[in-house]
Amino acid sequence: MSTAKGVRARARIEVTAAIKDEARRQLAADGASKLSLRAVARELGMVSSALYRYFPSRDDLLTALIIDAYDSLGEAAEAAHAEAGDVAPARRWVAVCEAVRGWALAHPHEYALIYGSPVPGYTAPETTIPPAARVGVLFIGIVRDAYQRRGVARTPVPAELEPEARRMAADLAPDLPPEAVVALVAAWSQLYGLVGFELFGQFNRVVEDRAAFFRHAAARLADGVGLVFP
Amino acid sequence: MSTAKGVRARARIEVTAAIKDEARRQLAADGASKLSLRAVARELGMVSSALYRYFPSRDDLLTALIIDAYDSLGEAAEAAHAEAGDVAPARRWVAVCEAVRGWALAHPHEYALIYGSPVPGYTAPETTIPPAARVGVLFIGIVRDAYQRRGVARTPVPAELEPEARRMAADLAPDLPPEAVVALVAAWSQLYGLVGFELFGQFNRVVEDRAAFFRHAAARLADGVGLVFP
DNA sequence: CGCAAGCAAGAGCAGCGCTCTCGATTGTGT
DNA sequence: ACACAATCGAGAGCGCTGCTCTTGCTTGCG
Structure with a gap:
């Protein structure tokens, strides 16, 4: 039935979505810390206290937006990966x-929400973990594919890191060599250094042609993971 | 004279410092967005409006803290560099x-203030540029030293990046090869990806032995810049 | 059909950044 | 040396925030 579960449940879903949409609008406009429950309620023509029926606190609304942001980013990344098709893993990377x-450039405030400083006093709940992992999983898949095709160039890790490297590989990708997993995780985090610096203005007066700079840096990141360009 | 400029000027300096100290305390305790002018004033035994004689707005207080944070980080980095002595550039890196x-681990909220998401609606004034550049300048010096001693390993940049590479080199370090400057800037930003991910919890359930992981990643960063370990 | 659950609305509390006014104190030019 | 100007702390107040509690109306299940 289209009205299964009754009018009330349907209304709840719609109102919840409307709240998130309006909140996302304000987030994109003014940033996370200016997001105001009262303003969202006002814009939706409801009184502020009514909003607490849907989100028990401002932090809960933010958490919902965080999960959505992770999913939106993951979706964009997966779409780009799919669109790249069957080219060499390095190119897909x-x-x-x-x-x-x-x-990130299209959704700066949402990026800041998930990869900038966590909202003070706020710790992300478990629910955010799976969506947050999507991009990482994608990278693992690319490296795995490269490894299975013709192997990856390996850079040995120092002795002090060997146990940790084995532990990481066992946790993340048991079929990949530990050195590759270490390189992969490092490159994964470094990618967000590049993106964050561009987004948060650290490249002002330093890098001008940021698209070209980034393309090159991303290729070198791929290189560091052991992927080869044909 | 020790009382030059009169009692009033001296008092102003002391009160300004006291405000910044208390603000820094609250920043370290609860993070930037919970920093409250009223709470600072309360703790200092003054009324909130009196504080506006010293900082015209909350953002101005934050700016002062940002500059101090950049300087504190720069100082720590320079001290570590000096303490390393005359070892190989790669080791100093x-x-x-x-x-x-x-x-960053010792001052997480101050790190978030300067390298996390910029406080929404807030754009850093020119005053913050020189202190913000200190760590970068340090890295340039290290690479320059390596270059003058025995050269650095160069990775060519693609044709599309060549003009920008030359421009960056002319701006930042005219005596270094453009490829080295590009690699340097990339590594510089990637460092903050590594640090940020550890600090903001992205490495939870991924990397455990973070010190060893970071040491290895930093060494590989040095490698990417063309520095060699003896 | 009746009763419990779900819901919007309104009032209210404590906190915030910021402004303005009012005396008191301090520094300076004549 | 004295008067005038600049500086400062205190207090009241404005409009905003997140959040709570109570009051009725609406919906849906037994």
Whole structure:
């Protein structure tokens, strides 16, 4: 039935979505810390206290937006990966990196929400973990594919890191060599250094042609992971 | 004279410092967005309006804290560099990276203030540029030193990036090869990806032995810049 | 059909950044 | 040396925030 579960449940879903939409609008306009429950309620023509029936606190609304942001980013990355098709893993790696950058530039405040400083006094709940992992999983898949095709160039890790490297590989990708997993995780985090610096103005007066700079840096990141360009 | 400029000017300096100290305390305790002018004033035994004689707005207080944070980080990095002495540039590079990480772990909220998402609606004034550049300048010096001693390993940049690479080199370090400057800037930003991910919890359930992981990643960063370990 | 659950509305509390006014104190030019 | 100007702390107040509690109306299940 289209009205299964009754009018009330349907209304709840719609109102919840409307709240998130309006909140996302304000987030994109003014940033996370200016997001106001009262303003959202006002814009929706309801009184502020009514909003607490849907989100028990401002932080809960933010959490919902965070999950959506992770999913939106993950979707963009996966779409770019799919669109790249069956090209060499190194090229797919760069395509995903550029998708991450593109999404960040298009949604700066949402990017700041998930990869900038966590909202003070706020710790993300478990629910955010799976969507947050999507881009990482994608990278693992690319490296795995490269490894299965013709192997990856390996850079040995120092002795002090060997146990940790084995533990990481066991947790994240048991079929990949530990050195590759270490390189992968490092490159993964470094990607967000590149994106964050561009987004938060650290490249002002330093890098001008940021698209070209990023493309090159992403390719070198791929290189560092052991992917080769044909 | 020790009382030159009169009692009033002296008092102003002391009160300004007291305000910044208390603000820094609250920043370290609860983060930037919970920093409240009223709470600072309360703690200092003054009324909130009196505080506006010293900082015209909350953002101005934050700006003062940002500059101090950049200087504190720069100082820590420079101290680590000096302490490393005359070892190989690659080792000094890693020492500075570890100093940045150490400072960030010791001052998480101040790190978030300067390298996390910028406080929404707030754009840093020109005054913050020189202190913000200190760590970068340090890295340039290290690479320059390596270059003058025995050269650096160069990775060519693609044709599309060549003009920008030349421009960056002319701006930042005219005596260094453009490829090295590009690699340097990339590594510089990537360092903050590593640090930020550890600090903001992105490494939870991914990397456990973070010190060893970081040391290795920093060494590989140095490698990417063309520095060689003896 | 009746009763419990779900819901919007309104009032209210404590906190915030910021402004303005009012005396008191301090520094300076004549 | 004295008067005038600049500086400062205190207090009241404005409009905003997140959040709570109570009051009725609406919906849906037994």
